[in-house]
Amino acid sequence: MRKINSTNALNEAQLIRNCGVVHALSIIGGRWKPTILFNLLYGKMRYNELLKSIPGVSERMLIAQLRELEQHGLIRRIVYPEVPPKVEYELTTLGKSAGPMLQGISDWGNKLRNKKTATTKNAAGIAPA
Amino acid sequence: MRKINSTNALNEAQLIRNCGVVHALSIIGGRWKPTILFNLLYGKMRYNELLKSIPGVSERMLIAQLRELEQHGLIRRIVYPEVPPKVEYELTTLGKSAGPMLQGISDWGNKLRNKKTATTKNAAGIAPA
DNA sequence: GCGCATACTTACTTTTTTGTTAGTACCTGA
DNA sequence: TCAGGTACTAACAAAAAAGTAAGTATGCGC
Structure with a gap:
C-alpha cells in the first residue's frame, strides 16, 4: 500500500507535478x-x-x-x-x-x-x- | 537485485520482446x-x-x-x-x-x-x- | 599532513510492485 | 443439489525499485 509521506511517494508526486513524461507514465506505464x-x-x-x-x-x-x-x-x-x-x-x-x-x-x-x-x-x- | 528466473523477470522479458512500448519504457522509464x-x-x-x-x-x-x-x-x-x-x-x-x-x-x-x-x-x- | 572538491561506492533499510493461491457470488441446466 | 461459467476479491509472499548514510580516491594549496 502507498505511504503518502515516504520520500519515495513525495518524490514521485513532485515529479508528476513537474514532468509531463513522469505524469504520463504514471498513467500508461507499468x-x-x-x-x-x-x-x-x-x-x-x-x-x-x-x-x-x-x-x-x-x-x-x-x-x-x-x-x-x-x-x-x-x-x-x-x-x-x-x-x-x-x-x-x-x-x-x-x-x-x-x-x-x-x-x-x-x-x-x-x-x-x-x-x-x-x-x-x-x-x-x-x-x- | 534481479532474479533472472522469477516469474516477474520472465514476464518482463517476454513483454520486452513482444511489446515495443514495454521495451522503450524499460529504457527511458523509471x-x-x-x-x-x-x-x-x-x-x-x-x-x-x-x-x-x-x-x-x-x-x-x-x-x-x-x-x-x-x-x-x-x-x-x-x-x-x-x-x-x-x-x-x-x-x-x-x-x-x-x-x-x-x-x-x-x-x-x-x-x-x-x-x-x-x-x-x-x-x-x-x-x- | 590536512582539509577541500569532485565523482563516485558500499552496505543496508524501506517502500512499492508483482505474483500465488484460494476463495466469493450469481443463475442455469442436468 | 451440484457442477459450470464469468468476473471478480482477499490474504499473503516474493521480488524489484528507491532511499539513507557513510565511506573512497586523487592531487592541490595552505
Whole structure:
C-alpha cells in the first residue's frame, strides 16, 4: 500500500507535478497497461478475452490495471446484467487519445530492438535467433 | 537485485520482446530517467550539475540511472583526467533520437493535467491553486 | 599532513510492485 | 443439489525499485 509521506511517494508526486513524461507514465506505464491499451485500441473486449490474449497476466494484475485505467478515465467498464456475468471494457476518448503516443513509443522501442539485432549479426549477416 | 528466473523477470522479458512500448519504457522509464534526458537535451552536463538541477535525486539514484542510460547507449560519459575529477554526460545519437518521443509523451501528460485542472474549476471558473 | 572538491561506492533499510493461491457470488441446466 | 461459467476479491509472499548514510580516491594549496 502507498505511504503518502515516504520520500519515495513525495518524490514521485513532485515529479508528476513537474514532468509531463513522469505524469504520463504514471498513467500508461507499468507492466501490463500498454498491452491492455493496445488490445483495446481495436475495440471492446470482455474481461476473459483480455485475460486470454495477454499471456502471463494473473487475474489480480489484470483487474488491478483495469481499475487504474478506469480511474484515470482511459477506459470504460460496461456491465451487462446477465448470468453468467458479462463485462466489457472499451477505450474512452481520452484512452483513444493515447493511441498515437503509444504508437510513437512503440515505434521507437521496435526500431531500437531491430537496430540491436542488426548490430549483433554474425559474419554471415544472419541475425541470431 | 534481479532474479533472472522469477516469474516477474520472465514476464518482463517476454513483454520486452513482444511489446515495443514495454521495451522503450524499460529504457527511458523509471523515476528519474526522463528528467535526466530532458536536462541533457540542451547539451552536456557535469555530474554535479545534474545532481543540482534535479531536485530530490540522491547520488546513488543519479549514478544508477546514468549507468543504465549509458549501458543502453543513450548517453556518453566523458571523463577529463583532472583533479578534482570532471565528468560530463551527453546524449548520443540514439539518445537524441528519443527526444521527439519524449516530447510526445510529455505533451500528452501535460494536456491531461491541464484538462483535469480545468474540470476542477469552481463556480467562478477559477482553477484551484 | 590536512582539509577541500569532485565523482563516485558500499552496505543496508524501506517502500512499492508483482505474483500465488484460494476463495466469493450469481443463475442455469442436468 | 451440484457442477459450470464469468468476473471478480482477499490474504499473503516474493521480488524489484528507491532511499539513507557513510565511506573512497586523487592531487592541490595552505
